[in-house]
Amino acid sequence: MYSVESLLSDIKNTSLSKPFRILNVCGGHERAITRAGFRTLFQHNIHLIPGPGCPVCICPEEDIAYAIHLAINENVVIVSFGDMLRVPVEYEISGCSSLIDAKNQGADIRPISSPQEAVSIALEEPRKVIVFFAVGFETTMAPIAATLLNDLPNNFRVLLSGRLTRPAVAHVLESQPDTFDALIAPGHVATIMGSEEWQFAIDHHNLPVSIAGFHPESLLLSLQTLIGNCSNKVVTLSNRYPEVVKQNGNAAAKALINKAFTIVDAHWRGIGVIPGSGFSFASRLSHLDATNDYAPVDFPSQCDQNVPETTSPCEKVILGKMAPDACPFFGQECKPASPKGACMVSDEGACRIWYSSGERSITNVIKKGNTLKVEMK
Amino acid sequence: MKSAEGNNHSSSEPLGTESIQLAQGNGGTLTKRLIDHVFKNKANKDLDLLHDAATVTFDGPYLSITTDSFVVSPPIFPGGNVGALSVYGTVNDLAVVGATPRYISTAFIIEEGFSLSTLKQIVNGMHQAAAETNVAIVTGDTKVVPKGSGGGVYINTTGVGDSQDAPIWDTSLIKAGDHVLVSGSVGDHGACVLLAREDYGLQGQLKSDCGSVVPLIDPIKHLDGVRFVRDPTRGGLSVLLHDVANETGFDIELIENNIPVRPEVASVCEILGFDPFILACEGRIVAVVAPDISGKVLAHWRSIRNGEQAEHIGVIVKNTESKGRVTIVTPMGGRRFMNELEDEPLPRIC
Numbered sequence: 001m002y003s004v005e006s007l008l009s010d011i012k013n014t015s016l017s018k019p020f021r022i023l024n025v026c027g028g029h030e031r032a033i034t035r036a037g038f039r040t041l042f043q044h045n046i047h048l049i050p051g052p053g054c055p056v057c058i059c060p061e062e063d064i065a066y067a068i069h070l071a072i073n074e075n076v077v078i079v080s081f082g083d084m085l086r087v088p089v090e091y092e093i094s095g096c097s098s099l100i101d102a103k104n105q106g107a108d109i110r111p112i113s114s115p116q117e118a119v120s121i122a123l124e125e126p127r128k129v130i131v132f133f134a135v136g137f138e139t140t141m142a143p144i145a146a147t148l149l150n151d152l153p154n155n156f157r158v159l160l161s162g163r164l165t166r167p168a169v170a171h172v173l174e175s176q177p178d179t180f181d182a183l184i185a186p187g188h189v190a191t192i193m194g195s196e197e198w199q200f201a202i203d204h205h206n207l208p209v210s211i212a213g214f215h216p217e218s219l220l221l222s223l224q225t226l227i228g229n230c231s232n233k234v235v236t237l238s239n240r241y242p243e244v245v246k247q248n249g250n251a252a253a254k255a256l257i258n259k260a261f262t263i264v265d266a267h268w269r270g271i272g273v274i275p276g277s278g279f280s281f282a283s284r285l286s287h288l289d290a291t292n293d294y295a296p297v298d299f300p301s302q303c304d305q306n307v308p309e310t311t312s313p314c315e316k317v318i319l320g321k322m323a324p325d326a327c328p329f330f331g332q333e334c335k336p337a338s339p340k341g342a343c344m345v346s347d348e349g350a351c352r353i354w355y356s357s358g359e360r361s362i363t364n365v366i367k368k369g370n371t372l373k374v375e376m377k
Numbered sequence: 378m379k380s381a382e383g384n385n386h387s388s389s390e391p392l393g394t395e396s397i398q399l400a401q402g403n404g405g406t407l408t409k410r411l412i413d414h415v416f417k418n419k420a421n422k423d424l425d426l427l428h429d430a431a432t433v434t435f436d437g438p439y440l441s442i443t444t445d446s447f448v449v450s451p452p453i454f455p456g457g458n459v460g461a462l463s464v465y466g467t468v469n470d471l472a473v474v475g476a477t478p479r480y481i482s483t484a485f486i487i488e489e490g491f492s493l494s495t496l497k498q499i500v501n502g503m504h505q506a507a508a509e510t511n512v513a514i515v516t517g518d519t520k521v522v523p524k525g526s527g528g529g530v531y532i533n534t535t536g537v538g539d540s541q542d543a544p545i546w547d548t549s550l551i552k553a554g555d556h557v558l559v560s561g562s563v564g565d566h567g568a569c570v571l572l573a574r575e576d577y578g579l580q581g582q583l584k585s586d587c588g589s590v591v592p593l594i595d596p597i598k599h600l601d602g603v604r605f606v607r608d609p610t611r612g613g614l615s616v617l618l619h620d621v622a623n624e625t626g627f628d629i630e631l632i633e634n635n636i637p638v639r640p641e642v643a644s645v646c647e648i649l650g651f652d653p654f655i656l657a658c659e660g661r662i663v664a665v666v667a668p669d670i671s672g673k674v675l676a677h678w679r680s681i682r683n684g685e686q687a688e689h690i691g692v693i694v695k696n697t698e699s700k701g702r703v704t705i706v707t708p709m710g711g712r713r714f715m716n717e718l719e720d721e722p723l724p725r726i727c
Contacts, residue, residue, distance in 0.1 A: 004709065037711020083650075113649065216709050337719040347650040356652070357713040 007220045011042055014231050019045040021179065022226055023320055025169050026186035027054040027348025028214050034357045036216035038223070046227065050353075051320040052168045052271065053186065055136045056081075056346035058318060060267040061089045062299045063161040067133045068093040069297035070159070070290065071107035077125060078102075078159075079118045080133040081140075082111035083346035088339055091300060115147035122156040131157045131290045137165050139188040141279060142253035145260035148285055157290040160279055163266060165189045166197050167277035172319055173205045180320070182226040184219070185211040187241040192257075194249030195239045202235055213241035260285055269342060270315035314341035317350055324351040331355060397491040402521025415497055416517065418504050424514055431515035433480050437541030441476035443467055444535040452499060452530055454573040456565075456585035459532055460499035462659060464506035464514075465589050466610065467536035472594045473606045473662060475546060476538030478510060483534045484518040488527035499530065510589045512536070548624040548665075550604040553695040556671035557629060560593050560662045560678050561586065561686045562637040563614045567656025568645045583641050586683070588660035593684055596677040602667030603674070609663055612718045615654045615703070617663055618691075619717050622701030629703045631691035631715065655718045665693065 024030055030050040033039070039048055052058055064087055071078040072094045085100040096102040103109040108128070112118055115132065122130040130153075134144050141162040148158065165186060173180065185198040190211045201207045208229035210222035222240040229236055239245050259282060266278020281289050313329060316322035324330055324343065334340035336352055343351035392414050401411045418424060424431075447463040457465075464481060471478040483503070487496065507514050565586040572583055590608055597603050609617040614636070618629050638653045646653045660683060666674055671689055678684030696702070703715040 008710070035707065035713060036709040037705075037707040037713045038709065039711070040713075041709060041711045216707075220709070335719060356716040 002217075002221060002224075004217060004220060007217075007224045008041065010224050011046070011220075011227055014227050016043070016045050016227070016230065019047055020181050020227060020230050021047045021049055022182045022184060022223065023049050023051045023169075023172070023180040024184040024186075025051045025053045025165060025172075026184075026188065027057075027346065027350070027353070028188065029053065029184055029186065029212060029219060030350055031347065031353050032214050032216055032219055034353050036219070037357075038216075038219070042223075046223075048223075049180070049320045050317075050324070050350035051172055052165075052268070052318050054343070054346050054348035054350070055140065055163060056083050056087060057314075057342040057349045058163065058168070058268040058270060059084065059087065059135050059161050059342070060269045061091075062267070062297075063133075063135075063159065064089050064099065065091070065093050065299040066291075066297050067131070067159055068096050068099055068102045068107075070131055070294055071099065071102045071109050072096060072105065074129075074294050076129040076131045076157075076290075076294075077108040077110060077121065078131050078133055079110045079112050079121055081113065081135060083348070084133060084135055085109065085111060086339060086345045087342050088345075089299075093297060093299070115144045119147060119150075119152060119156060122153045126153065126155060129155050129157060129293075131159055133159045133161065135161045137163055137186075137189055138192045138257065141261070142192050142250070142257055145253075145256040148260050148288060149256065152288070156288065157293060158281075158288045159290045160261075160281060162261070162279040163268065164263070164277050164279075166193070166200070167274050168268060168271065170200060170204075171271065171274050171277075173201065173207070176319070176321070177205075180207060181230060183207050183209045184222055184226070185209050187211055187213045187218075187245060190239075190241065190245045190249070192250050192253045195237065195245055195247050197249070199237055202237055206235055208235045208237075210238045211241050211245050213244070270312070270318040312341075314343055317341075317343050324354040327351070392493065395493055397487050397489055397493060397496065397521055399489045399521050399523060402487070402519060408519065411519065415493070415500050416519070418514075424517065428516075431480070431482070433513075433515055433537075435479075436539050439540045439543070441471050441474055441538045441540040441543070442535065443470040443538075444533065445470060446531060446533045448528060448531050449570060450528055451570075451573050452495060454570050454585055455583060456569060457587035457659075458499050458502040459530065460502035461506040462502075462585075462587050463532040463534045464503050464510065464512070465587055465659060467534040468506075468510045468512055469590045469608045469610075469660075469662075471536050471538035472589070472591045473546075473608050474538075474540070475543030475594070475598060475606075476540040477542075478512045478536055478538045478591070480537045481507065481512050481514045481534050482516045483514060483532060484520070486520050486522060486527055486531040486533075488522055488529050489524040491529055496530065499532075503532075506589070510591055544598055544603065546603060546605050548605050548621055551621065551625050551627065551665050551693055552604070552667070553627060553693055554668055555604060555665050555693040556668050556689050557618070557631070557691040557693065558664045558666060558671060558674055558678075559609075559614065559637065559688055559690050560590070560664075560684050561658075561660070562639045562642065563609065563658055563661065564638060564642045564646070564653035564656035566659040567613060568642040568651070568653070571649065571651070571656075572645060583639075583645065586658055586660040588683060590660060590662045592681050593662050593678055596681075597664065597666075597674050600670055600674070602670040603664060604667070605665040606662055609658045609661055611657050613653070613655045613657055614663065615652070615715050616718055618703045618715065621665065622703050624701075625693070626696070626701045628694040628696040628698075628701055629691050630694050631703065631705045633705050634708050635688050635690045637686040637688050652716045654715060668692075 118132040212222035261279040313327035343349040569583040678687035
């Protein structure tokens with residue numbers, strides 16, 4: 001249908017009179033873009049900008065601090081998706097600034113890769129309380145909802161820190177008007193929520209949107225569509241991942257989410273409180289809430305202020321205001337083995353992705369190649 | 378296994394347990410019975426003598442010696458086990474410096490409660506691998522540690538090889554324009570062990586590439602133009618190539634499409650967020666060779682078992698920077714750097 005060569009030449013032959021800034025909001029997309037080397041392939045004025053696309057990066061520090069506190073002080077087993085373990089918090093809890101610190105100090109913290117694994121651990125350890133640190137966007141929260149709605153062992157509790165993507169993207173677009181020219185919408189989230197979830201970017205911001213899959217070919221098709229929108233001066237919502245994304249999404253998954261959770265205002269690390277962007281337990285599941293059973297931890301939270309002005313480099317990276325390699329700590333004090341900020345931890349984090357694929361010094365490569373360094377405003 | 382006594386006790390006396398007991402490491406009768414039942418191998422007279430040290434013959438003035446410890450979990454995985462791995466790993470380390478592997482010594486640290494039948498399987502794997510690679514396991518030792526203080530079974534092997542006819546292979550011989558070759562698909566062992574740990578709730582068709590690289594080394598051993606050979610074990614292809622770039626100061630440019638990765642490995646990496654280029658191989662080699670012999674080396678490799686997928690994956694390039702770097706031309710034609718292993722890979726969230 002489309003050949004990679006024809007898509008690439010289409011993009012390269014489109015003349016753009018001004019910079020064209022394309023925001024992506026999914027760590028999987030950023031990973032695919034970087035691994036394919038797209039930034040070294042296109043013309044100088046096409047900017048591919050990573051935004052808030054990683055649930056690990058935006059998980060608020062107070063939730064991580066609470067998980068560390070429970071693991072160290074409350075004799076519980078914390079089970080968590082692996083990449084949460086290294087995320088640092090600014091203020092230490094009992095001498096630990098990450099879950100991996102706590103694990104190294106003897107706390108029982110176990111990495112898992114599915115909610116069902118958390119339940120299996122609870123069944124294997126009936127004498128211990130298992131607290132599942134549930135972090136993720138809609139794609140992760142749907143299977144978590146399904147798990148929580150099943151019969152669960154009595155020793156199973158949840159520290160809920162899930163987030164909805166659309167309100168955060170809306171926040172980024174509203175707080176930075178005229179900064180982005182197009183949006184690549186997240187394919188996995190759209191699978192659950194439907195392509196219609198992204199119509200708001202057209203209606204409220206006049207931005208073309210393309211839903212992309214995760215193969216470089218699918219992303220290339222989305223990019224070509226968005227760049228075509230720009231040169232033809234039209235604004236469309238295109239679904240370039242139609243094999244899994246439907247207009248209304250996955251009704252069964254949405255029903256599970258609605259049954260298990262209610263939608264609440266929630267704090268995002270680096271962004272602040274975003275209305276209607278988080279999950280709380282529906283009353284039928286409130287007995288699972290770990291915060292009912294254990295005292296809170298004393299941790300300075302930023303969520304008291306309403307959407308604070310962002311200053312730290314991590315916050316600027318999450319909001320798409322700064323390229324990862326423009327951060328003074330990038331690749332210096334902040335590396336995957338010793339992350340200073342959350343974006344350097346997860347494989348979905350923009351800094352980690354850029355670091356792992358060497359975008360920190362892409363100019364060196366490009367000297368031999370034929371394109372120019374990515375620049376962002 | 379070490380014992381000052383002779384070999385005249387009957388091995389028919391039953392062990393009476395299904396798992397390892399602490400007392401089986403105390404050097405007394407129970408240790409002797411364990412050795413008789415599990416470790417003794419009628420084919421290997423040196424080992425069965427149970428002397429304090431083995432005395433062996435040698436052909437030339439030069440030896441190569443290497444040692445390695447094997448702590449893989451789980452100890453049994455598709456395509457091999459820690460016993461076979463402990464022989465292949467050490468044999469391979471000798472082979473890639475051009476030596477002919479001859480003798481192996483081994484030491485076991487076994488955790489109390491470890492399954493006896495698994496131990497037998499592991500020891501059997503060692504003997505089979507030794508027979509296949511024509512090395513003799515000539516001496517050994519067994520210790521048992523209390524439950525909770527060891528991860529099942531740890532095996533150390535030390536290998537000795539003849540090296541009087543060994544070629545001199547070294548990164549200092551590498552020149553700009555040389556070709557980088559790999560003998561087969563990368564990441565198989567690493568991906569297989571990750572899955573076999575079962576922590577991930579995934580099942581797969583993966584098999585470790587655990588095996589001897591001697592058949593891959595033999596045909597190129599005396600070929601002019603081979604600069605450097607190494608096996609990409611821990612840290613996989615990435616660590617090996619970054620070492621070469623760091624030691625030589627040259628860049629290495631790789632063509633991603635040419636690097637063989639099995640589809641199963643690619644899928645596992647995609648799901649768990651791993652990079653196949655940092656996952657271990659246990660039966661592959663990477664060679665840097667002069668461009669005029671790369672076709673010959675590939676033809677040799679492709680004609681033998683486990684070399685069918687051998688590929689020319691990149692070139693050595695002169696650079697103007699102070700430090701050599703490893704770059705990749707992506708299937709899309711873009712460029713990026715190869716991921717340099719920094720921390721222990723953890724499964725990612727989605």
